[in-house]
Amino acid sequence: MKTLIASVLLAAILQTTIAQTNSGGFETAVAKLNNAKTAKDYEATAEDFLKITETESNNWLAWYYAAFCNAQTGWLYQRDGEKIEPFANTAEEQINKALSLIDTSSQKKELSEVYCIMAMVNQDKVFINPQTYGPKFGPAAFRYMYLAQSANPQNPRALYLVGWQKFATPKAWGGDKAKAKELLLQANHLLVQEVTTGTSPHWGKTEVEALLKQIR
Amino acid sequence: MKMILTAILIITVATTQSQTAITGKVSNEKNEPLQSANIRIKESGTGVRTDSAGNFKIMATGKGTTSLIVSCIGYETKNISLQIGDSAVQLLIVLKDEAKVLGDVVIMGAGTFTASDKAKGASLTPMDAVTVAGTGGDIANSMRALPGVQQVGESEGLFVRGGTSDEAKQFIDGVNFPNPNYAAVPGIMQPARINPFLFKGILFNTGGYSALYGDALSSALILETIDLPDKSEASLHIFPTSQGLGIQQLAKNKQSSFGATANYGNAGNFYNKVVKQSAGYFHGPEYGSGDFNFRVKAGKTGILKFYANYGYNNTGLSNPDIDSGNLISSFQNKGNNLYSNLSYKESFRNNWKIDAAISYNYNQQNIERGLRNGNNEKVFVNQFPFNEKNSSYAGKRNFLNGKLVFSKRFIKSQALRFGAEYINQSVFDNISNPNAGKYNSYTENEIVLYAETDIRLNKKLAARVGLRSEHSSLLQKINIAPRVSITYKLSNENQLNVAYGIFYQKPSSEYLLQNEHLGFSRAAHYIINFQRKVSNRFLRAEIFYKSYKGLVTTDSVIGSNGDGYAKGFEFFFRDKRSIKDLDYWVSYSYLDTKRKFLNYPYKLYPPYATPHTLSLVAKRFFPDLNFMANAAYWFTTGRPYYNIQTESDGHSVIQYSGTTRNYQSLNVSFAYLFNISKKSKDFSGIGFGMNNVLGTKQIFGYNFSHDGNNKTPVTLPATRFYYIGFFMSLGTDRRDDFINQNL
Incomplete structure (x- = not known):
């Protein structure tokens, strides 16, 4: 019996050390992500996170970040049409993987983050060709934004996306610049309070600030 | 001791009974059910096929990690690894279109x-x-x-x-x-x-x-x-x-x-x-x-x-x-x-x-x-x-x-x-x-x-080869028209297409009413096309040559004695990227054509054609x-x-000709x-x-x-x-x- 307990303990310790080593790589990757600016930066960071998923295939956060980097790459290529598609598709696969790894009934905060990426993935698809992909993926993107917000009303990234949507949509289709500004200011307020170290999702400040500048 | 026995019993029972049902549905990305998709368990080799609604049921023996291999013609094969427990598993499997996944050549007809x-x-x-x-x-x-x-x-x-x-x-x-x-x-x-x-x-x-x-x-x-x-x-x-x-x-x-x-x-x-x-x-x-x-x-x-x-x-x-x-x-x-x-x-x-x-x-x-x-x-x-x-x-x-x-x-x-x-x-x-x-x-x-058949010769080269045969009871004639299109994928963005074909057409009713014994008019097309699609821009260039035979002629008698040619090159460029919310395209066509047709006394540049056509479309x-x-x-x-005008002997002559502004x-x-x-x-x-x-x-x-x-x-x-x-x-x-x- 004693040996059994001992081996279990040993295994647990080993597991922890492995996890720690990896989280070292993880933190480096997240730090790299914090400094990412161009589509190329995000593309490269996506590769880093994908590598991490090889050893930590059950870590939702690794899949989440890989998906975010790809979705963000697509987002930055929003004027490049067909170029977006492979990124959107990869991001979609990765975010679905992340979703399958969280408990959707208890991990509401995580769920909200996942929905944000799903919203971005669908919006990426709209960018491929708004005329043909918009009618299908536009409402899906909007739905995920709404779901992200209801899963965690305090998620600044959900607020950012809804704000973006209000900003980018023409008035006749429900766009509202004033409302967009209000949401973005709220998002900004929450982002300022957010811990920007560690590996939990904390991106968004650059995006919100850039958008606020455009609204003025 | 009793506990150990119970544990062993549970394990034994679990082993003998561990047939877990995996049910599910296979569909494509458009959410259409895929019929006859193959589902195989890697470990045991058992396999089933989906029904017309894309549904399947397969029994997995043993617990732990099980791999499912899902395949269907035209779609990318998918490997799914599952953790089999005691409860039945239900899956929704979406297969991706193979052509999209492989980045394979897709036939794009020139022209x-x-x-x-x-x-x-x-x-x-x-x-x-x-x-x-x-x-x-x-x-x-x-x-x-x-x-x-x-x-x-x-x-x-x-x-x-x-x-x-x-x-x-x-x-x-x-x-x-x-x-x-x-x-x-x-x-x-x-x-x-x-x-x-x-x-x-x-x-x-x-x-x-x-x-x-x-x-x-x-x-x-x-x-x-x-x-x-x-x-x-x-x-x-x-x-x-x-x-x-x-x-x-x-x-x-x-x-x-x-x-x-x-x-x-x-x-x-x-x-x-x-x-x-x-x-x-x-x-x-x-x-x-x-x-x-x-x-x-x-x-x-x-x-x-x-x-x-x-x-x-x-x-x-x-x-x-x-x-x-x-x-x-x-x-x-x-x-x-x-x-x-x-x-x-x-x-x-x-x-x-x-x-x-x-x-x-x-x-x-x-x-x-x-x-x-x-x-x-x-x-x-x-x-x-x-x-x-x-x-x-x-x-x-x-x-x-x-x-x-x-x-x-x-x-x-x-x-x-x-x-x-x-x-x-x-x-x-x-x-x-x-x-x-x-x-x-x-x-x-x-x-x-x-x-008609689409053949993929390799990852970069594909061909569409077709044959058409028409029998007209009125003309009492049969024709045979071969058609070929070849696509060569130069890179992800660039594609080269070539097409050849024979095309027939019956004379219009206006002439058939006057003479039922006309033949088919015939055209042969030769086309080379280059396309480049990248980042919301689309460039297309094409050169072509056509030769005509059997065109309807009304000079003196109604017959099928006309012939001629058409050749030229064309250019198209569309840009949705450079200026936000502006979409524009430019197209240019050069055409050189002459035909002996209708009452033309000899081969003429037809009055409905012109050598240079330029158009510009913009939307904002x-x-x-x-x-x-x-x-x-x-x-x-x-x-x-x-x-x-028609001469007294029925032949036509050109009394006057010119070119519009x-x-x-x-x-x-x-x-x-x-x-x-x-x-x-x-x-x-x-x-x-x-x-x-x-x-x-x-x-x-x-x-x-x-x-x-x-x-x-x-x-x-x-x-x-x-x-x-x-x-x-x-x-x-x-x-x-x-x-x-x-x-």
């Missing part, structure tokens, strides 16, 4: 423009095509902004690469659509019968088209109708030259829909009184139309679609007679047309698919020509050419086209398609003038067989203003014109969108626009008097065309449709 509702980046969509400013909701007309098409301002239809509009045919859901525009009126372009928003896919072939289509020497415009609409809706539009109402009802279970529309317009009532016309209208132009459709999903993958369109037209013109200074010659064309199309498509096991369609068209036209004096009294002069100026014509055309295509998909986007087609045509003409009555008719039965949306602006500009070099035209259209009330969820807008903004005096050619001393230019009925109107739809946002349909 083809595709406008699809699935277009990515800067590829065309049906909406892009029909929103070209000033094209009046006529799909064929909007294709004039693409390379290869002549800008023939006095006539509807497609004049492609040196071919007449008769040499370009339209097809809806696979079958012929014989009269896409209202009946011809000399010198005035007639509108299209069908709402262009009926279509989700447009394949515009300027040459080298598939063996599944025929009887078109130069071009095939292949239209695919939409399936079920997204929502129920009602719509309304009021424009000076057209008013209409429509409804579209989608069943609650989303398995069927029906719809109907009615449109009426008579420019003679109001518009032509405000904007003076030089065409000399004494009636209309008046057009009325009604259409009806229903669509029913049949089974899991099948759909049955029906569409019928009735159209009425009545246009009368009177103008000074060209051969005399004080007489008036009048022309009036009244017509009725009924078109119906029933189609059915269904996918079966093992990647078989069937497409069946039948179209029927009844067309009736009455043309009255008369000569009148200054007091509007009929005048009869018993001397040529005046003796032919009082006449009446009554024509009836029945056209039936049935078609069946079987197709099977193989791995790596390879496919086989084959089938048969039947055409029955009965033509009846009655021409009478004071001197003689003439009655003529014929019936044609045509049987066609075709087969101003999201903050809810305002859309479209513009289209054309520049073409002048067209040749001829005064061809260069042509340019700028059309603009604008739309402002708004909602009248938030409650009713209406989408409304005001559309306005103008054709020929620059007011250029456009001359398309000349009409000559019999003695050749008098020539009158063929020009626009009015220098500019204006419109302003209101449109509204309840249900889905269809404002774009109205804007474009009405201008």
Whole structure:
């Protein structure tokens, strides 16, 4: 019996050390992500996170970040049409993987983050060709934004996306610049309070600030 | 100890009983169920296939990690690893289209423009095509902004690469659509019968088209109708030259829909009184139309679609007679047309698919020509050419086209398609003038067989090889037409396409009524095409050569003795990227063509063609203003014109020839969108626009008097065309449709 307990303990310790080593790589990757600016930066960071998923295939956060980097790459290529598609598709696969790894009934905060990426993935698809992909993926993107917000009303990234949507949509289709500004200011307020170290999702400040500048 | 025993027992029981059911559904990315997909458990080797609804059930033995291998022809194989516990597992498996995954070569026929509702980046969509400013909701007309098409301002239809509009045919859901525009009126372009928003896919072939289509020497415009609409809706539009109402009802279970529309317009009532016309209208132009459709999903993958369109037209013109200074010659064309199309498509096991369609068209036209004096009294002069100026014509055309295509998909986007087609045509003409009555008719039965295969030679090279054979009972002839298209993928962005084909066409009824023993006209097409699509930009360059044989000639006797050639190059560039919210494209065509045709005494550069055609299309949306602006500009070099007269021995001679001045035209259209009330969820807008903004005096050619001393230019009925109107739809946002349909 004693040996059994001992081996279990040993295994647990080993597991922890492995996890720690990896989280070292993880933190480096997240730090790299914090400094990412161009589509190329995000593309490269996506590769880093994908590598991490090889050893930590059950870590939702690794899949989440890989998906975010790809979705963000697509987002930055929003004027490049067909170029977006492979990124959107990869991001979609990765975010679905992340979703399958969280408990959707208890991990509401995580769920909200996942929905944000799903919203971005669908919006990426709209960018491929708004005329043909918009009618299908536009409402899906909007739905995920709404779901992200209801899963965690305090998620600044959900607020950012809804704000973006209000900003980018023409008035006749429900766009509202004033409302967009209000949401973005709220998002900004929450982002300022957010811990920007560690590996939990904390991106968004650059995006919100850039958008606020455009609204003025 | 007891505990250990229990544990062992549990483990044993679990082992013997560990048959866990894995059930699930396999579908593609469009959420369509995949039949006969193979599901195999890697460890045990057991396998099952999905049923027609894509469902499967497989028993997994043993616990722990199990790998499922899911495969289906045409889709990427998927490996799924599962943790098998005690409870049953349910899976939703989505397989990806293999071609997309592999980045494999996809056959793109040289000579083809595709406008699809699935277009990515800067590829065309049906909406892009029909929103070209000033094209009046006529799909064929909007294709004039693409390379290869002549800008023939006095006539509807497609004049492609040196071919007449008769040499370009339209097809809806696979079958012929014989009269896409209202009946011809000399010198005035007639509108299209069908709402262009009926279509989700447009394949515009300027040459080298598939063996599944025929009887078109130069071009095939292949239209695919939409399936079920997204929502129920009602719509309304009021424009000076057209008013209409429509409804579209989608069943609650989303398995069927029906719809109907009615449109009426008579420019003679109001518009032509405000904007003076030089065409000399004494009636209309008046057009009325009604259409009806229903669509029913049949089974899991099948759909049955029906569409019928009735159209009425009545246009009368009177103008000074060209051969005399004080007489008036009048022309009036009244017509009725009924078109119906029933189609059915269904996918079966093992990647078989069937497409069946039948179209029927009844067309009736009455043309009255008369000569009148200054007091509007009929005048009869018993001397040529005046003796032919009082006449009446009554024509009836029945056209039936049935078609069946079987197709099977193989791995790596390879496919086989084959089938048969039947055409029955009965033509009846009655021409009478004071001197003689003439009655003529014929019936044609045509049987066609075709087969076509898509072969993938390697990751970069694919070919489509087809063969078509037509038998005409009237001509008592059989033809065999081979068609080949080869695509070579240079990189992810660049593709090279080559096409070759033989194309046959029967002479038009006008000539067959006079001589049933004509032969098929024949054209051979050779095309090389390069395409580059990247980052919302699309570049296309194409060179072609065509040779003609057996063209109809009317010089002395009606025969099939004409021949000729056409060659040229074309360029197309579309850019949606460089300027935000601005989409523009440029197209340029160079054409060199000569043919011995109709009454041409020898090979001539035909009067409907010109060497250089340049067009520029730009569209911009101003999201903050809810305002859309479209513009289209054309520049073409002048067209040749001829005064061809018949000598006493029946031979024709050119008495006079020349070239018209260069042509340019700028059309603009604008739309402002708004909602009248938030409650009713209406989408409304005001559309306005103008054709020929620059007011250029456009001359398309000349009409000559019999003695050749008098020539009158063929020009626009009015220098500019204006419109302003209101449109509204309840249900889905269809404002774009109205804007474009009405201008």
